[in-house]
Every structure is written in structure tokens, then in C-alpha cells.
Amino acid sequence: xxxxxxxxxxxxxxxxxYYRFLHHLKVTGVTRISSTELSKKLGLTASQIRQDLNCxxxxxxxxxxxxxxxLCDEICKILGLSSGYKTILLGAGNLGRAIANHMSFQAEGFxxxxxxxxxxxKIGTTIGGLTxxxxxxxxxxxxERLPIMAVLCVSRSAAEQLAKILYDLGIRNFxxxxxxxxxxxxxxxxxxxxxxxxxxxxxxxxxxxxxxSAKKEEKPEQQISD
Amino acid sequence: xxxxxxxxxxxxxxxxxYYRFLHHLKVTGVTRISSTELSKKLGLTASQIRQDLNCxxxxxxxxxxxxxxxLCDEICKILGLSSGYKTILLGAGNLGRAIANHMSFQAEGFxxxxxxxxxxxKIGTTIGGLTxxxxxxxxxxxxERLPIMAVLCVSRSAAEQLAKILYDLGIRNFxxxxxxxxxxxxxxxxxxxxxxxxxxxxxxxxxxxxxxSAKKEEKPEQQISD
DNA sequence: TAGATTGTTAATCGATTAACAATC
DNA sequence: TAGATTGTTAATCGATTAACAATC
Numbered sequence: 001x002x003x004x005x006x007x008x009x010x011x012x013x014x015x016x017x018y019y020r021f022l023h024h025l026k027v028t029g030v031t032r033i034s035s036t037e038l039s040k041k042l043g044l045t046a047s048q049i050r051q052d053l054n055c056x057x058x059x060x061x062x063x064x065x066x067x068x069x070x071l072c073d074e075i076c077k078i079l080g081l082s083s084g085y086k087t088i089l090l091g092a093g094n095l096g097r098a099i100a101n102h103m104s105f106q107a108e109g110f111x112x113x114x115x116x117x118x119x120x121x122k123i124g125t126t127i128g129g130l131t132x133x134x135x136x137x138x139x140x141x142x143x144e145r146l147p148i149m150a151v152l153c154v155s156r157s158a159a160e161q162l163a164k165i166l167y168d169l170g171i172r173n174f175x176x177x178x179x180x181x182x183x184x185x186x187x188x189x190x191x192x193x194x195x196x197x198x199x200x201x202x203x204x205x206x207x208x209x210x211x212x213s214a215k216k217e218e219k220p221e222q223q224i225s226d
Numbered sequence: 227x228x229x230x231x232x233x234x235x236x237x238x239x240x241x242x243x244y245y246r247f248l249h250h251l252k253v254t255g256v257t258r259i260s261s262t263e264l265s266k267k268l269g270l271t272a273s274q275i276r277q278d279l280n281c282x283x284x285x286x287x288x289x290x291x292x293x294x295x296x297l298c299d300e301i302c303k304i305l306g307l308s309s310g311y312k313t314i315l316l317g318a319g320n321l322g323r324a325i326a327n328h329m330s331f332q333a334e335g336f337x338x339x340x341x342x343x344x345x346x347x348k349i350g351t352t353i354g355g356l357t358x359x360x361x362x363x364x365x366x367x368x369x370e371r372l373p374i375m376a377v378l379c380v381s382r383s384a385a386e387q388l389a390k391i392l393y394d395l396g397i398r399n400f401x402x403x404x405x406x407x408x409x410x411x412x413x414x415x416x417x418x419x420x421x422x423x424x425x426x427x428x429x430x431x432x433x434x435x436x437x438x439s440a441k442k443e444e445k446p447e448q449q450i451s452d
Numbered sequence: 453t454a455g456a457t458t459g460t461t462a463a464t465c466g467a468t469t470a471a472c473a474a475t476c
Numbered sequence: 477t478a479g480a481t482t483g484t485t486a487a488t489c490g491a492t493t494a495a496c497a498a499t500c
Contacts, residue, residue, distance in 0.1 A: 201334050
């Protein structure tokens with residue numbers, strides 16, 4: 001694992017797909033794969049795959065290809081999937097519940113250690129194996145447990161308030177499902193936004209303007225389950 | 227509204243943000259805005275905004291800027307947000323519930339007309355104002371009501387089975403939250419994938435490799451609530 | 453009119469693809 | 477060895493940014 005500098009987000013966003021696909025192959029018992037085979041299954045070019053992987057190191061062998069297990073492990077390391085970053089989730093609505101379950105059964109580098117809400121309906125219920133706490137206990141909790149990441153499954157206005165509190169408590173990483181733009185206010189944070197509305201509106205555009213051009217622009221976003 | 231050919235996905239994916247932001251301005255009572263002002267608020271260049279908008283028409287006035295209300299309406303039309311495409315949702319788990327509520331209060335071009343699940347726990351419950359039906363009634367329902375879009379909030383294997391059924395029933399548009407790759411099998415479909423796992427793994431990478439380069443690559447993805 | 457800001461063309465930048473020497 | 481496939485450099489393509497004439 002050499003280089004690792006100036007890796008563009010275009011490359012980084014393809015890594016999870018590589019990982020997932022390789023993991024699937026590994027489980028299936030495939031031990032070896034060439035960039036060409038991989039490219040066909042992923043709908044990318046072999047060239048791109050080799051370029052991408054070589055941002056991180058030379059994991060293949062000329063004339064042979066890549067060892068599936070080894071490459072999968074390398075990407076796992078690159079992504080930092082065994083980091084177990086301590087994480088809290090704010091907002092125990094349907095989305096929060098879905099995310100909490102999702103995160104608990106997908107060991108993807110994070111460890112959910114607390115869930116908070118301000119609604120009496122939700123406080124005390126269990127989600128993702130954790131009891132929902134009153135948001136009034138957030139500060140003490142953070143000072144004691146020192147989470148480094150927060151998932152925001154709350155409204156825009158709640159997100160705005162919470163971002164300030166969490167930032168002041170030292171949290172710099174956010175998985176943000178709200179419309180509030182954390183990054184604008186706090187440029188030294190790492191924010192991954194999930195904008196469901198945008199995705200849906202984009203789909204609406206694509207359906208409404210169902211021209212060949214619109215369709216062919218979109219790369220097939222292939223996925224393999226893990 | 228002229229041109230509308232060869233509009234790249236890069237442009238299309240920015241439209242929802244423009245729309246949301248302009249809508250917010252409109253509500254706030256702002257009537258006029260220049261590309262420069264807009265660019266500052268969105269973290270884009272003025273040039274890019276003008277380029278993007280001019281894919282669809284010349285909506286501005288030299289020396290003046292853009293009329294917020296008019297531009298907002300135009301983008302609304304471009305996106306097709308009043309289409310009310312008849313939509314069904316498959317999978318009434320937490321994610322399905324969250325999505326159903328989301329879609330019902332966001333009039334974003336779709337009209338949810340049915341929700342299906344195969345679990346006796348869920349059948350008969352209400353989500354997003356609709357009663358969850360047994361998936362055994364899916365075929366009859368589709369033949370009668372003719373939905374054109376399906377939201378898949380189910381597991382990979384269920385998605386694989388359902389995609390076939392839905393495709394055979396004539397559905398060609400999917401909002402896909404599963405890992406199953408519909409587009410690979412059915413290339414004449416329009417699929418918008420939401421890959422929560424990928425998003426989370428990308429965040430894990432960014433935290434693990436928290437270099438300046440990794441951070442600056444990512445454009446601030448600013449959002450404004452609507 | 454003068455100032456401002458668009459629409460659009462040209463220049464730059466970055467990402468993808470092609471090609472091929474290195475080498476297993 | 478011969479065949480295959482990588483790692484990497486060069487060429488191409490597309491998207492973003494800069495510049496400026498048009499014009500409100």
C-alpha cells in the first residue's frame with residue numbers, strides 16, 4: 001500500500017463497489033480475477049479499474065490478475081472498515097430506525113453507541129439494540145464516551161441546532177440525512193450527505209425527459225450484495 | 227425552454243439543489259438573484275450555474291439577473307415535479323415507512339398509490355396514509371391501477387424476484403434501495419439507486435484517510451430546506 | 453447613458469480510456 | 477517459452493472555469 005495521495009472522490013466513491021463485489025466473489029469461492037473480468041461484471045473499463053487500484057498500490061500480478069481474497073482485504077483496509085468509529089445517532093423516527101438497523105448488521109467501520117431523540121414516544125424504546133435516550137443527556141454522554149461521528153436523521157431545524165452542539169462537543173464527522181448544510185457552517189468537518197429528495201427529483205427528471213441521451217449518460221450502477 | 231439535448235447527468239444532479247434553493251428564496255420573499263449571488267450560496271461558480279441553466283433556456287436578463295419565482299417555476303417544469311407519476315412501494319419495513327412518509331409530504335413528482343409487503347406483521351398497517359397490502363395482490367393491482375414507478379425497500383433477493391415481476395407488469399422506473407442491480411438485467415429501465423452502504427463506506431474512507439487532499443476534492447454539498 | 457450581468461465561446465482542468473512495455 | 481495481464485504513460489474525452497461581447 002504505497003501512494004495514497006491526491007485520490008479523487010471519483011475513485012473513492014467506486015471503492016465500496018469494488019469491495020462489495022470482491023467480497024461477494026470471495027464468499028462464492030472465486031480466488032482469482034482479472035481486471036477485464038471485473039470490468040465486465042461492474043460495467044466499467046478494465047483500464048479504469050487498474051488505474052483506480054493503482055492509486056493505492058500494485059495488488060495484481062502481470063499475466064495472472066488479482067487474488068480475490070487479498071484484494072478484498074486490501075480494499076477493506078483502505079476503506080478502514082474495521083475502525084469501529086464510535087457513532088451516535090440523532091433522531092429515532094422511521095429513518096433513524098432503518099439506519100440504525102442497517103448500520104448494526106453491516107459492520108462498515110462504525111460502532112453505534114448511542115441513540116437520541118427528544119420525543120417522549122421514542123425515548124426508552126429500543127432501536128438497533130440500543131435504548132433511545134433523551135437528547136438532554138447528549139452532552140454528558142459525549143463527554144464520557146467520546147463518539148467521533150454523528151448520524152443526523154432529524155429535521156432541518158433540529159439538524160442546525162444539533163450540529164452546533166455536536167461541533168462544540170468535538171464531533172467533526174457527520175452522516176447527514178437532513179437538508180441542513182453542516183459543511184457550509186463548519187468547513188473543517190467531514191460530511192457525507194444523503195439527499196433522498198435530490199435522488200427522487202433526479203429520477204423524476206429522468207422519467208420526464210426519457211431521452212436516449214439522458215439514459216446513456218448514466219453509468220450502470222451495478223451492485224452485488226454482501 | 228429550448229435545447230434540452232445531451233444534458234449530462236452532472237448537470238441534472240445539480241438541478242434539484244437549484245430548485246430547492248430557489249424555492250427557499252421564493253418563500254423568503256427574494257424576487258431577484260444574480261448567478262454570482264447564487265454561486266456564493268451554493269458553493270459553485272457563477273459560470274457553472276449559467277452554463278447549467280442555459281442547457282434548458284435563457285432564463286435571465288443581462289444586467290439584471292434572474293427572477294427567482296420564474297426560474298424556480300421553470301426548473302420545477304424541467305424536473306417534471308407536477309407529474310404525479312403513479313408509484314408503488316415494496317417493503318414496509320422501517321426504511322419503507324420512512325420513504326413513504328418522505329414521499330407523501332414531499333410532492334416531488336410522484337404519487338404513492340400502493341404499498342406491499344409479504345409479512346403478516348405489516349399487512350394491514352398504515353404507512354404514508356396507505357394500507358399495506360399483501361404482495362400476492364400485486365399483479366391485479368398493477369393491471370388495474372397501472373403504476374409506472376416502483377420503490378424497492380426490500381432485501382437483495384426479494385428485489386431480484388420483484389424486479390422480474392414488476393418488469394413483466396410493464397414497470398420501467400425504479401427507485402432502488404436494495405443491492406440488486408436492476409439495470410444490469412433490464413437495460414431499458416430507468417433506475418435511481420440509493421446505496422446507503424456505499425455512502426457509509428465512503429465516509430469511513432474519508433475519516434480514515436483524513437488528508438487535506440481527500441477533503442478538498444469534495445465539493446461542499448450545500449442544501450437548503452424546502 | 454453607464455453599470456451590471458447574462459449567454460456563449462474559448463481555455464483549462466480533470467477524469468477516463470487506450471496503448472504498450474514490463475513481467476509473471 | 478508463449479500467452480496473458482498488469483502497471484503506467486500517453487491520448488482522448490468531458491466537465492468546469494474564464495473571458496468577454498451582447499444587451500438589459
